[in-house]
Each structure stands twice: as structure tokens, then as C-alpha cells.
Amino acid sequence: MKKFPLLSKHDQQALNDAQHYMSMAELKHVCLALKLPHAGMKAAIIARIMHFIETGKILAEPVIPDISRAKKHQVVLLKPESLILYGSHKNDLATRLFFKKFIGEHFHFTAVGHDWIRARWLEGKPPTYQEFADFWEEARKANTICPKQEWAYLSFIQRFVAANPNASRPEITVSWKIEREKKVKEAYVLLKKIETP
Numbered sequence: 001m002k003k004f005p006l007l008s009k010h011d012q013q014a015l016n017d018a019q020h021y022m023s024m025a026e027l028k029h030v031c032l033a034l035k036l037p038h039a040g041m042k043a044a045i046i047a048r049i050m051h052f053i054e055t056g057k058i059l060a061e062p063v064i065p066d067i068s069r070a071k072k073h074q075v076v077l078l079k080p081e082s083l084i085l086y087g088s089h090k091n092d093l094a095t096r097l098f099f100k101k102f103i104g105e106h107f108h109f110t111a112v113g114h115d116w117i118r119a120r121w122l123e124g125k126p127p128t129y130q131e132f133a134d135f136w137e138e139a140r141k142a143n144t145i146c147p148k149q150e151w152a153y154l155s156f157i158q159r160f161v162a163a164n165p166n167a168s169r170p171e172i173t174v175s176w177k178i179e180r181e182k183k184v185k186e187a188y189v190l191l192k193k194i195e196t197p
Contacts, residue, residue, distance in 0.1 A: 004056040006194045012053060015190040019046045020152040021183035030191060037061070043149075053194070068121035080130035086121045103133050111151070112139060152183075 007015060019027060020042075027045045031038035036048055040061055051059040070076060070088035078098040089095075091109050099107040113136050120127045127135070153176065160175055161167060167175075 002056065005054045006056075007053055007190065011190050011193065012050065015053070015187055016046065016050055017149075018183045018187035018190065019049065020149050021180045022187060026184060026187075030187075033191070034194075062122050064118075064121045065124040067124045068126045078129065080133070081128055083126045083128055084117055084120075084132060085126050089117065098129070099133060099136075103137065106140075107136070110136070110139075152180075 005012065019030075022030075024042060024045075027042065027049070028038040030049055031045060034049065034052060036052055036058060038045060040048070044061065048059045048061075051057065064086050068086050070085035074085070074088060076082050076085055076088040078095065080102065091114075096107070096109065113132065116135055116139075117127065117132060156176055156179055157172060160172055164171070
């Protein structure tokens with residue numbers, strides 16, 4: 001019988017970091033090897049793998065409650081007071097133009113904004129378009145947005161260009177490929193420890 005955690009704290013931290021460099025197909029392969037569900041976004045899949053390695057339990061996929069969902073065939077008008085509901089919200093031209101009209105031309109969708117909306121859906125408190133606009137403006141003004149861990153590619157590029165300002169696009173691409181391959185190999189080495197104690 002396996003003892004949990006399956007890896008030391010140090011190895012868990014290294015694996016957590018390395019998995020952010022893996023593709024979705026590679027992460028799903030890890031889930032299949034560990035007999036875990038492999039549906040969901042990258043962050044959710046990594047969290048599920050890490051939770052299982054630490055506890056031996058399968059982390060349940062968060063469920064968006066009905067109160068946050070649009071009803072079938074429900075049309076939500078683009079108005080500041082309208083609720084942003086799961087299943088009706090779109091990152092399309094009409095929605096972007098709507099936000100640009102009442103926020104300003106500087107508006108653009110961000111991952112942080114999408115994460116905020118999803119968190120509100122999961123809480124059962126879908127925001128209005130006005131609440132989202134207020135959040136987006138505050139986040140932009142505060143400028144406290146840190147790159148998310150799953151943005152390994154963007155974070156690597158920022159670090160690499162800062163250290164090598166004259167690097168060409170091909171040099172950046174090759175450096176990323178080398179770094180990604182190194183991290184993926186590291187992840188597989190750590191995962192192999194689980195199979196062979």
C-alpha cells in the first residue's frame with residue numbers, strides 16, 4: 001500500500017513548478033498514469049495531480065452553481081446592470097466594443113479578469129458588467145498583477161529578454177524550447193519516483 005505524500009516536500013515543489021512547462025497533452029498523460037480525471041483547465045489539472053500526490057485523494061472539479069449559469073436560450077443584454085452569467089458571457093467583438101464604450105479604448109480582456117469572473121461564478125455571485133468594469137479598472141490602476149504560474153512561457157520570455165535585450169526571435173524561441181524540455185524531463189524524473197520507490 002502506498003504511503004502519502006508520494007514525494008518529499010522538496011520534490012513536490014519541484015514537480016509543481018515543472019508541470020507548468022508541460023503541455024496539456026503531457027499533463028493529461030500524467031493524469032491517466034495516476035488514474036486521475038484529466039478534464040479541466042491547466043491550473044486545475046496540476047492542482048489535481050499535486051493534491052493526489054500529497055493526500056492520495058482525488059480533488060473534485062469545482063462546480064459552477066445554477067445561480068451563476070444562464071438558462072438555456074437566455075439572452076443577456078450588454079448593459080452595465082446585466083449579470084455576467086456562465087454560458088452567455090463571450091469574449092467577442094460585441095462585448096469588447098461594449099467595454100471600450102464605457103471603460104475606454106484602453107480596455108482589453110485579461111486572464112486576471114477572466115479568473116475574477118470565474119471566481120465569482122464559483123461563489124454563486126455572478127457580477128454585473130459594471131462590477132467587472134470597476135474591478136478591471138482597479139486592477140489596472142493598482143498594477144499589482146503578477147504573472148500566474150501557468151504562464152511559464154510568458155514569464156520565461158520576460159526574464160530571458162530582460163537578461164538578453166538584444167536576443168533575436170529565433171534565439172528566444174530556441175532558449176524557451178531548451179528550458180521547456182529541461183523542465184518536462186525533470187517532471188518525468190520526479191514522477192518516476194512515484195512508480196519506483
